[in-house]
Structure formats: C-alpha cells, structure tokens
Amino acid sequence: MEVGQMQGRLVDYTKSLFMEGFLDGQFLQLQQLQDESNPDFVVEVVSLFFDDSEKLLNDLTMALDQKNVDFKKVDAHVHQLKGSSSSIGAQRVKNACIAFRNFCEEQNIEACLGCLQQVKQEYYLVKNKLETLFRLERQIVAAGGSIPLMEMGF
Amino acid sequence: MESCNCIEPQWPADELLMKYQYISDFFIALAYFSIPLELIYFVKKSAVFPYRWVLVQFGAFIVLCGATHLINLWTFTMHSRTVAVVMTTAKVLTAVVSCATALMLVHIIPDLLSVKTREVFLKNKAAELDREMGLIRTQEETGRHVRMLTHEIRSTLDRHTILKTTLVELGRTLALEECALWMPTRTGLELQLSYTLRQQNPVGYTVPIHLPVINQVFSSSRAVKISPNCPVARLRPVVGKCMPGEVVAVRVPLLHLSNFQINDWPELSTKRYALMVLMLPSDSARQWHVHELELVEVVADQVAVALSHAAILEESMRARDLLMEQNVALDLARREAETAIRARNDFLAVMNHEMRTPMHAIIALSSLLQETELTPEQRLMVETILKSSNLLATLINDVLDVSRLEDGSLRLDLGTFNLCAVFREVLDLIKPIASVKKLHVSLNLAPDLPEYAIGDEKRLMQTILNVVGNAVKFSKEGSISITAFVAKSESLRDSRAPEFLPVPSDNQFYLRVQVKDSGAGISPQDIPKLFTKFAQAQSTATRNSGGSGLGLAICKRFVNLMEGHIWIETEGLGKGCTAIFIVKLGIPERLNESKLPLMPKVSSNHGHTSFSGLKVLVMDENGVSRMVTKGLLVHLGCEVTMASSSDECLHVVSHEHKVVLMDVCVPGMDGYEIAVQIHEKFTKRHERPLIVALTGNTDKATKENCMRVGMDGVILKPVSLDKMRSVLSDLLEHRVLFEAI
Numbered sequence: 001m002e003v004g005q006m007q008g009r010l011v012d013y014t015k016s017l018f019m020e021g022f023l024d025g026q027f028l029q030l031q032q033l034q035d036e037s038n039p040d041f042v043v044e045v046v047s048l049f050f051d052d053s054e055k056l057l058n059d060l061t062m063a064l065d066q067k068n069v070d071f072k073k074v075d076a077h078v079h080q081l082k083g084s085s086s087s088i089g090a091q092r093v094k095n096a097c098i099a100f101r102n103f104c105e106e107q108n109i110e111a112c113l114g115c116l117q118q119v120k121q122e123y124y125l126v127k128n129k130l131e132t133l134f135r136l137e138r139q140i141v142a143a144g145g146s147i148p149l150m151e152m153g154f
Numbered sequence: 155m156e157s158c159n160c161i162e163p164q165w166p167a168d169e170l171l172m173k174y175q176y177i178s179d180f181f182i183a184l185a186y187f188s189i190p191l192e193l194i195y196f197v198k199k200s201a202v203f204p205y206r207w208v209l210v211q212f213g214a215f216i217v218l219c220g221a222t223h224l225i226n227l228w229t230f231t232m233h234s235r236t237v238a239v240v241m242t243t244a245k246v247l248t249a250v251v252s253c254a255t256a257l258m259l260v261h262i263i264p265d266l267l268s269v270k271t272r273e274v275f276l277k278n279k280a281a282e283l284d285r286e287m288g289l290i291r292t293q294e295e296t297g298r299h300v301r302m303l304t305h306e307i308r309s310t311l312d313r314h315t316i317l318k319t320t321l322v323e324l325g326r327t328l329a330l331e332e333c334a335l336w337m338p339t340r341t342g343l344e345l346q347l348s349y350t351l352r353q354q355n356p357v358g359y360t361v362p363i364h365l366p367v368i369n370q371v372f373s374s375s376r377a378v379k380i381s382p383n384c385p386v387a388r389l390r391p392v393v394g395k396c397m398p399g400e401v402v403a404v405r406v407p408l409l410h411l412s413n414f415q416i417n418d419w420p421e422l423s424t425k426r427y428a429l430m431v432l433m434l435p436s437d438s439a440r441q442w443h444v445h446e447l448e449l450v451e452v453v454a455d456q457v458a459v460a461l462s463h464a465a466i467l468e469e470s471m472r473a474r475d476l477l478m479e480q481n482v483a484l485d486l487a488r489r490e491a492e493t494a495i496r497a498r499n500d501f502l503a504v505m506n507h508e509m510r511t512p513m514h515a516i517i518a519l520s521s522l523l524q525e526t527e528l529t530p531e532q533r534l535m536v537e538t539i540l541k542s543s544n545l546l547a548t549l550i551n552d553v554l555d556v557s558r559l560e561d562g563s564l565r566l567d568l569g570t571f572n573l574c575a576v577f578r579e580v581l582d583l584i585k586p587i588a589s590v591k592k593l594h595v596s597l598n599l600a601p602d603l604p605e606y607a608i609g610d611e612k613r614l615m616q617t618i619l620n621v622v623g624n625a626v627k628f629s630k631e632g633s634i635s636i637t638a639f640v641a642k643s644e645s646l647r648d649s650r651a652p653e654f655l656p657v658p659s660d661n662q663f664y665l666r667v668q669v670k671d672s673g674a675g676i677s678p679q680d681i682p683k684l685f686t687k688f689a690q691a692q693s694t695a696t697r698n699s700g701g702s703g704l705g706l707a708i709c710k711r712f713v714n715l716m717e718g719h720i721w722i723e724t725e726g727l728g729k730g731c732t733a734i735f736i737v738k739l740g741i742p743e744r745l746n747e748s749k750l751p752l753m754p755k756v757s758s759n760h761g762h763t764s765f766s767g768l769k770v771l772v773m774d775e776n777g778v779s780r781m782v783t784k785g786l787l788v789h790l791g792c793e794v795t796m797a798s799s800s801d802e803c804l805h806v807v808s809h810e811h812k813v814v815l816m817d818v819c820v821p822g823m824d825g826y827e828i829a830v831q832i833h834e835k836f837t838k839r840h841e842r843p844l845i846v847a848l849t850g851n852t853d854k855a856t857k858e859n860c861m862r863v864g865m866d867g868v869i870l871k872p873v874s875l876d877k878m879r880s881v882l883s884d885l886l887e888h889r890v891l892f893e894a895i
Contacts, residue, residue, distance in 0.1 A: 084778035
C-alpha cells in the first residue's frame with residue numbers, strides 16, 4: 001500500500017475515532033505538542049496513561065471486592081482515572097468515570113460494580129483503538145511518509 | 155196712778171198686732187244672729203275670701219241689728235228704764251256700724267263687680283288658648299307624620315317599596331279613602347295608573363296626559379283640589395248616591411339622571427311628572443285642611459328625591475357589576491398571558507439548547523466534509539447543505555436573541571474596539587452582494603470620528619450590517635451611501651423622535667449613521683410596522699426577498715440598549731429611503747495598553763510567543779495530566795519542574811520559579827494550604843512566584859476559595875495550547891488573571 005493511501009486511511013481512522021466519541025479535542029492538543037524536540041510525546045503520554053489506568057482498575061476491583069467498601073478510596077481512584085483520561089482526551093472513559101463517581105457518592109455498591117465494568121470496557125476499547133492508531137502511524141513512518149497533521153475546525 | 159219710771163209704749167197694746175210684731179222680731183233676731191254664723195262657717199270653708207274684716211263689720215252690723223230687734227221684744231210690754239237704755243245703746247251702735255258698713259260697701263262693691271268681669275275675660279282667654287293649642291298640636295302631629303313618612307320613604311332604595319310605602323303611609327296619616335299614583339308612560343303621552351292604595355292590582359288604566367285638569371296640576375307645585383268626577387279621580391265605580399269626598403292632586407317630579415346638572419337645577423322645563431291623587435272618605439263631610447295640603451306637598455317632594463336616589467343607586471350597582479365582570483375577565487386574560495409567556499420562555503429555553511446542538515453538529519460535519527475529496531456534484535450538495543444550515547442557525551440565533559431582548563436578559567458586551575474597522579468590515583461583507591446587483595456602495599466617515607470607541611462591537615456591527623443589508627436587499631439598482639459622524643446636540647433632537655432625549659456627557663459621544671439607498675422606497679404608512687417583529691411591508695418585491703422580518707426589530711432593540719434611536723425616512727414609494735440610527739458610545743481614555751480588552755483575545759500572533767527560560771513549577775498528583783501540562787509548557791519554551799505532592803512542591807519551590815501551576819481539584823488534598831504556605835515562605839512580593847490553580851470545577855466556591863488564599867489566578871481544565879499561551883502572557887503582563895468561570 002502506498003504512503004498516500006496509508007495517510008488517507010490514518011486520517012479517516014482518526015476522524016472516525018472523533019466521530020464515535022472515543023477521543024475529543026484534548027487529544028488534538030497533545031498531537032500539537034508533538035514537535036521535533038518532542039517527537040514521541042503522544043505515544044509517551046498514552047503509554048503512561050495505559051500503565052496508570054491498569055493499576056487504577058486493579059485497585060478499584062480490589063477495593064470493591066472488600067466486605068466493607070471504603071468509598072472514599074474508591075472515589076479517589078476514580079478521580080485519578082478521570083483526571084488521566086481527560087488529560088489525554090479519552091472522552092468515553094472520562095464520562096464513564098463521572099457516572100462512577102456519582103454512584104460512589106450515593107454509596108451504591110451494585111451500581112458501582114456496574115460502572116466499573118463500564119469503565120473497563122471503555123478503557124479496553126480506547127486502548128485498542130489507540131494501539132491501532134499508533135500501528136498505522138508506525139507503518140507510515142516505516143514507509144517513509146510523514147504523519148499528516150489533523151486540522152479540525154469546529 | 156202710780157208713777158213709775160217705766161216707759162210706756164207709744165200706743166196701747168193691741169193684742170194681736172202685738173203678738174205678730176213680737177213673733178216677727180223674734181224671727182228677725184234669730185235670722186240676724188244666724189246669718190253671720192252661716193257667713194263665718196262658709197267663709198271658713200272657703201279658702202279665698204279677701205275681705206275678712208268687712209265680713210266682721212258686716213257681722214257686727216247684723217248682730218247688732220239682731221240685738222236691737224231682740225231687745226225690741228222687751229219694749230212691747232212695760233219695761234224698765236235699763237231696758238230702754240240698753241235698747242238705745244244698741245240702736246246707736248247699730249246705727250254706727252251700719253253707716254260704717256254702708257260706707258265700706260261703697261268701696262267694695264265695684265271691686266267685687268270687677269272681679270266678675272275679669273273672670274269672664276280669663277274664661278275667654280282660656281278658650282282662645284285652647285283653640286290655639288289644638289292648632290299647634292295638629293301642626294306638630296303633621297310634622298311628625300311628615301318626618302315619619304320621609305323616614306319610611308327614604309329608608310329604602312327600592313323604587314316600588316318607596317312608592318308603595320308613600321301611599322300606605324299617606325293613607326294612614328290622612329285617613330284617606332283612596333290614594334293613587336299615575337306614572338307617565340314611555341311615550342310620554344299618557345298617564346298610567348301604577349299604584350293604588352286599596353286596589354291590589356291596578357288595571358292598566360291610562361288617561362291622556364294633556365287633559366286640562368292634569369295640566370293645571372302639573373303647572374303648579376302645590377296640591378290642587380280637583381273635581382271628583384275627573385278621569386284621574388274616578389277610580390272606583392260610583393256606588394249608590396254617596397257623596398264622594400274631596401280630591402286633591404299633586405305633581406311628583408321624576409328626575410332623570412341626566413338632569414343632575416348643578417347649573418340647571420332650577421330649570422324644570424323638560425321634567426316629567428307623575429300624578430298623585432288623594433281622596434278623602436266619601437260621606438264624611440271632611441275637608442282638606444291647609445296643613446294637610448302642605449303635608450301632601452312635602453311628601454311629594456320627598457318621594458321625588460327618594461326615587462332619584464334609587465335610580466342613582468341602580469345605576470351605580472349596575473356599573474359596579476360591570477366593572478367586576480371586566481376585572482374578572484382582565485384577570486383571566488392576564489393569567490393566560492402570563493401562562494403563555496412562561497410557556498414561550500420554557501419553549502425557547504429548550505430550543506436554545508436542543509436546537510443549537512444538532513445545528514452545530516450539522517455545520518461542523520458539513521464543513522469537515524467539505525475538506526475531504528468530493529466529486530463536483532457532491533461538493534455542490536455539501537455547499538448547499540452548509541448554506542442552508544448556516545441560514546437556519548442564523549434564524550435560530552435571531553429568534554433567541556429577540557426573546558432574550560424581550561426578557562431584558564440581554565446585556566451588552568462592552569469593550570474597546572476600532573470603530574473604523576467595523577465599518578470597513580461591513581463594507582467588505584456587503585461588497586460582493588452589491589457588486590452582483592451592480593449597486594455602488596460608498597462609505598463616508600467623518601474626520602472627527604474617534605478611532606476607538608467603547609461599546610458592544612459585535613452588536614453594533616450586526617446593526618449596521620442589517621441596515622446596510624436591507625438597503626442592498628431592497629434596491630434593484632442605483633447606489634447605497636453610508637455616512638457616519640459624531641452627532642452634535644442640535645442635530646440630536648429630531649422632530650421624528652420626540653421621546654428621544656439624548657444626554658451627552660464627557661466621556662461619551664453619539665454616533666450617527668445614515669444609510670441612504672435608491673431602491674423601491676416604503677410608503678409612509680408602512681414605516682411604523684417596519685420595526686415590529688415578523689411584520690413585513692406587504693409588497694411583492696419584499697416578499698420575495700426572504701428573511702424572517704426580525705432584523706429591524708432586533709436592530710431597534712440593540713439600538714435602544716445602546717441608549718439610542720433608529721428610524722427611517724422616506725419620500726414615498728419609488729424614491730428610496732434613508733435609515734438613520736444614533737447610538738451612544740464611550741470614548742476610551744488616552745491609549746492605555748493595559749486598558750485594552752480584558753476579553754481573552756485568542757490570537758496566536760499576539761502576546762508573548764515564547765516564554766523561553768520561564769521557570770514553571772507544576773504540581774499535580776496525576777501522572778498523566780502532569781505529563782500533559784509539562785508537554786504544553788515545554789512546547790511553549792518553558793523550563794518545567796514537576797512535583798507530585800504538596801510536600802515535594804514546597805520543598806522544591808524557590809524564588810527562581812516565576813509561576814506555580816497547581817492542580818486543586820484533588821479531593822482530600824488541600825491545594826489551598828500550599829498556597830498559604832508559599833505565601834509564608836516568600837514574604838517579599840517580587841520574590842514570590844505567581845500561583846495559579848488548575849481546576850475542573852466550574853463553581854463559584856472554588857474561585858472564591860482560590861482568591862481567599864491569595865492565589866493569583868484560576869484556570870479551567872482542560873487547557874489547550876492556545877489557552878496556555880494566552881494565560882501565561884496575560885499573567886506575566888498583569889500579574890493577575892482570574893478567568894471567568
């Protein structure tokens with residue numbers, strides 16, 4: 001496949017991610033921060049996000065498994081996750097976290113468990129998508145092309 | 155003959171005659187003695203007898219007379235000398251007393267006679283007083299009757315009761331046989347028998363009004379005696395040969411409401427009268443007395459007054475009922491209107507959000523679509539979609555603007571802006587359309603127009619654009635000229651705008667803009683409708699031009715908000731028209747850079763473009779956001795130190811750091827505490843770094859807390875690159891930044 005086609009596919013794919021709400025404007029900001037002095041900025045941040053989120057999700061699963069659930073701790077974890085996801089623009093994860101926090105305030109264990117499932121699901125989805133995205137980028141770079149800049153005017 | 159001292163009687167004693175004399179004298183003496191006793195007895199009985207001593211005298215006289223006669227008894231036979239002496243003494247005394255009495259009586263008898271005369275006189279007087287008292291009593295009774303009648307009549311405000319009561323009371327007071335009231339009919343040509351005293355249901359008996367007897371009664375305000383045979387008095391069939399009693403008739407003025415004019419109160423020419431007829435009992439030989447006639451007259455007047463009061467009351471009650479009905483209706487209408495307004499507001503509020511969201515999605519995606527590769531047909535389709543949706547978005551915004559203007563919730567966004575630039579931009583926008591229509595547009599700005607002004611730039615431009623747009627829209631050919639100048643006070647007062655009272659002041663001026671076109675013009679009667687919502691001049695030319703009809707209405711409201719006035723002058727159809735508006739703008743102070751707009755002007759070419767070497771400390775517990783923020787700052791050229799906890803932050807912070815960005819939306823951790831501690835650490839102001847909080851909370855409490863602990867700024871997450879750039883430049887310029895949250 002030639003570079004132009006690959007670039008076109010990348011652009012389409014990225015657009016689809018935005019359309020479907022997986023990513024929001026914040027992700028674009030990250031991409032803008034990437035320049036010659038910082039060529040892998042986005043990948044670094046996203047990798048950090050993945051590590052952070054895995055840990056947080058494990059902590060959350062354990063915390064909700066307890067006999068007496070410490071909602072304060074759960075809330076703190078969810079808050080962290082929300083912060084991270086909004087920093088990189090993972091919109092759906094962030095929204096799921098917001099809903100999660102509401103149920104934490106109500107101390108509703110059933111709903112919290114449901115939310116946790118939801119968050120996990122969203123997280124894996126967006127992780128999948130981002131990994132695909134990065135793979136496409138690597139392919140383009142390997143083929144000698146440059147990654148096209150996204151310009152979205154809303 | 156023996157000689158004795160006895161005295162011999164005059165003549166020899168005749169035995170029989172002597173006996174008679176003897177007896178008579180005896181009786182005389184008896185009478186004479188008993189008369190004074192009787193007198194004394196009776197005088198003692200009566201209390202009033204003025205002449206007591208006369209009585210004594212008289213008594214003495216009588217007693218002595220009696221004594222004389224008694225002693226006389228002894229002189230009939232031979233008597234001694236003593237007896238003679240006693241006799242003589244008695245006689246002498248008697249003579250004396252009787253003479254004295256006679257003399258006394260001469261004085262007394264005239265007095266006694268005059269007493270009698272006085273008695274007669276007093277008796278006459280008493281009779282006279284009795285008569286007068288009878289009269290007064292009658293009058294007083296009449297007066298009482300009148301008062302009572304008046305009270306009865308005036309105690310009710312019901313017409314029928316008044317009249318009925320009058321007749322009943324009059325009948326009772328004057329002991330009438332019959333009493334009747336004749337009222338004029340609607341036509342005014344007849345009198346109809348309306349009320350009678352005895353007959354319960356008066357038959358609708360009418361008499362023509364112009365009978366001579368009736369005229370006679372109507373022409374005088376007094377009660378007039380009329381013949382019992384005249385038609386108004388013949389109420390009962392004449393039974394037998396009874397003598398009908400005397401009949402009196404009196405007029406009762408009927409005051410129409412419209413007669414209550416103070417000035418013509420004495421004028422009675424157009425009055426209507428009713429006739430009251432009163433009949434005395436037949437066969438009673440009673441006559442009408444003067445006081446009775448007076449009573450009747452007074453009553454007739456009172457009845458007139460009572461009737462007029464009743465009429466007024468009826469009128470006012472009717473008016474009050476009408477008002478109450480109207481009130482209820484108005485209240486209902488008001489409540490309905492309020493409900494309608496609330497419904498409309500709710501609807502608009504919903505429309506605001508619900509309609510804008512999809513609208514923007516459509517516009518955004520269409521513009522995105524434009525960027526992609528499309529076939530020419532597809533491109534055409536996409537452009538049409540974009541144009542239509544833009545139009546729709548404008549329409550929605552217009553309607554929402556209008557509703558916000560109506561509510562009064564619209565506020566002007568005041569700011570300093572370049573006045574001339576606004577006009578030039580309008581010109582640029584309008585030139586393409588004008589050139590298509592081959593219209594020539596000219597702009598003429600007065601030289602004394604200030605370069606910068608304070609006002610709502612966006613809305614001013616909207617107004618000018620709308621007015622100029624209208625000029626272009628409705629002109630098929632010719633030219634459009636736009637003039638703008640500072641309005642002086644003389645030219646401010648326009649005869650067409652009498653309610654517009656401009657008050658110029660020192661740091662404000664009035665901008666006057668005139669847009670003249672050579673188009674179809676407007677007929678003068680359409681001008682007032684121009685500024686009303688949704689109304690359009692009903693000519694075929696305008697109807698095809700489209701538009702919602704809201705433009706001028708919105709312009710008018712904007713102009714009013716800017717304390718100005720807008721109007722249209724035209725010389726008639728076909729002669730073009732001129733739209734003129736005046737608005738109040740402020741004059742900025744001598745160019746002071748720091749006073750330039752406080753609105754964040756996000757333009758990547760202004761402000762500091764590189765903050766190279768700026769030392770910034772970022773404190774954030776969340777690794778990912780920490781990294782993102784660092785990335786942002788590094789991209790802008792700053793030197794970034796990171797801290798992941800408050801302790802670390804306090805440990806690391808030094809006077810080299812110019813800015814500290816800390817995340818304060820972490821629950822449980824008090825970012826505010828750190829701010830306080832930093833303040834304490836750096837006492838000198840110029841050494842202390844600027845502390846700015848990053849938060850995702852949009853509530854006022856967060857902002858207030860930050861200000862309280864002495865932070866220099868608050869930024870709302872998420873932060874874009876441009877935002878960070880402008881924030882930093884503002885911060886460094888002004889050393890304070892509080893973003894409107």
